[in-house]
Amino acid sequence: MHDDLLAYRPRFPILERTVHLINNSLGAMPREVHEEMALFARTWEERGIRAWEEGWWEIGVTTGNLLAPILGVPEGTVSMHQNVSIATHLFLSALDYPAERNRIVTTSLQFPSVQYVLHGEERRGAELVVVPSDNGVGIELDRLLAAIDERARVVSVSHVLFKSAYVQDAAAIAARCREVGALLLLDTYQSAGAVPVRLAEWGVDAAVGGSVKWLCGGPGAGYLYVEPELAATLEPAATGWQADVEPFGFRPGTIRYAEGAWRFLTGTPPVPAMHSCRPGYRILAEIGIGRIRERSLHLTDRLIERAEAAGFEIRTPRDHEHRGGTVSVWHPEAERLAKGLIERQILCDYRPGGGVRLSPHFYNTEEECDRAIGAMVELRG
Numbered sequence: 083m084h085d086d087l088l089a090y091r092p093r094f095p096i097l098e099r100t101v102h103l104i105n106n107s108l109g110a111m112p113r114e115v116h117e118e119m120a121l122f123a124r125t126w127e128e129r130g131i132r133a134w135e136e137g138w139w140e141i142g143v144t145t146g147n148l149l150a151p152i153l154g155v156p157e158g159t160v161s162m163h164q165n166v167s168i169a170t171h172l173f174l175s176a177l178d179y180p181a182e183r184n185r186i187v188t189t190s191l192q193f194p195s196v197q198y199v200l201h202g203e204e205r206r207g208a209e210l211v212v213v214p215s216d217n218g219v220g221i222e223l224d225r226l227l228a229a230i231d232e233r234a235r236v237v238s239v240s241h242v243l244f245k246s247a248y249v250q251d252a253a254a255i256a257a258r259c260r261e262v263g264a265l266l267l268l269d270t271y272q273s274a275g276a277v278p279v280r281l282a283e284w285g286v287d288a289a290v291g292g293s294v295k296w297l298c299g300g301p302g303a304g305y306l307y308v309e310p311e312l313a314a315t316l317e318p319a320a321t322g323w324q325a326d327v328e329p330f331g332f333r334p335g336t337i338r339y340a341e342g343a344w345r346f347l348t349g350t351p352p353v354p355a356m357h358s359c360r361p362g363y364r365i366l367a368e369i370g371i372g373r374i375r376e377r378s379l380h381l382t383d384r385l386i387e388r389a390e391a392a393g394f395e396i397r398t399p400r401d402h403e404h405r406g407g408t409v410s411v412w413h414p415e416a417e418r419l420a421k422g423l424i425e426r427q428i429l430c431d432y433r434p435g436g437g438v439r440l441s442p443h444f445y446n447t448e449e450e451c452d453r454a455i456g457a458m459v460e461l462r463g
């Protein structure tokens with residue numbers, strides 16, 4: 083299935099030296115990042131102060147434009163920030179929590195950093211409702227939808243859960259939010275680049291994510307999407323001069339917010355981080371996430387089949403509808419097995435309760451998947 087994608091392998095040098103199955107945590111670096119970083123240094127060296135007028139000032143929005151097709155949203159709606167935690171803070175800073183609608187609904191499987199940010203909102207009058215999971219793998223959709231009612235101001239959930247790669251039904255959650263007048267803030271870190279994301283079609287109000295995993299970008303390139311009509315009504319308290327309508331007027335006093343993605347920016351943009359993530363975005367957009375998803379399901383099916391044949395337990399959803407890009411293979415000594423794999427240059431990770439996590443991307447081969455399971459059998463002894 084889509085073996086033609088293997089033609090991309092030479093563009094990811096680490097693939098020559100390792101079996102790279104850790105794409106849920108850190109994607110392989112595209113070779114073109116060298117040229118992009120050199121472009122950054124050359125522009126700085128040769129153009130000096132003029133670099134600001136030649137792309138640096140706008141880079142937080144132009145880089146977001148490269149992500150727009152991957153997220154299924156129009157250009158001009160995605161702003162770039164340091165990471166998901168900051169992007170979540172920025173979005174929430176535009177909300178208030180009236181007593182009759184002060185709830186933030188989230189789940190016990192939401193990424194911890196986001197949970198910490200949500201708890202911080204309690205100081206501003208928010209009441210946090212945490213929907214539990216029965217099995218630690220997924221959240222029962224009906225239970226989540228039932229927790230979203232007219233008291234909910236915002237619903238903060240992940241499209242794909244970080245620990246189990248369980249895919250949540252973003253369209254159904256968005257529909258429920260619309261029904262009761264709550265805002266959906268979707269974390270797409272574990273889906274964008276691996277699973278088709280169609281935020282506009284699904285009616286998602288806002289989304290956050292970062293670049294270092296499936297998007298094959300560098301650190302420091304988090305993103306925030308806000309639906310344009312909603313964006314026009316929001317005034318983030320966490321702000322800065324890039325969000326002002328006339329930043330070079332250096333007007334003292336209160337801000338007058340710019341339009342679209344600009345109003346969510348803050349101060350001086352992280353220019354090197356923006357360069358580091360552009361090659362990955364371009365490659366993914368060129369391939370198309372539909373093809374990547376088909377290859378991913380093919381490779382994760384194979385991992386599951388081989389692991390089960392070898393007697394391992396799988397702690398990842400089996401059906402395609404609910405499975406993201408990762409297969410969690412359980413064994414009582416999973417931590418030791420993961421260390422053994424890494425010593426053999428088979429890059430993976432371990433999570434308590436989940437086991438060894440193997441996450442192939444479009445550039446991985448079937449043989450690499452087989453090699454990982456074969457090594458686990460040997461290490462198990």
Ligand SMILES: Cc1ncc(COP(=O)(O)O)c(C=O)c1O
Nearest residue numbers: 165166167193195244271272292
């Ligand atoms: C779903 C999800 N959200 C957020 C993060 C990390 O957030 P940040 O960009 O703030 O480090 C991760 C990292 O593993 C993640 O998997």
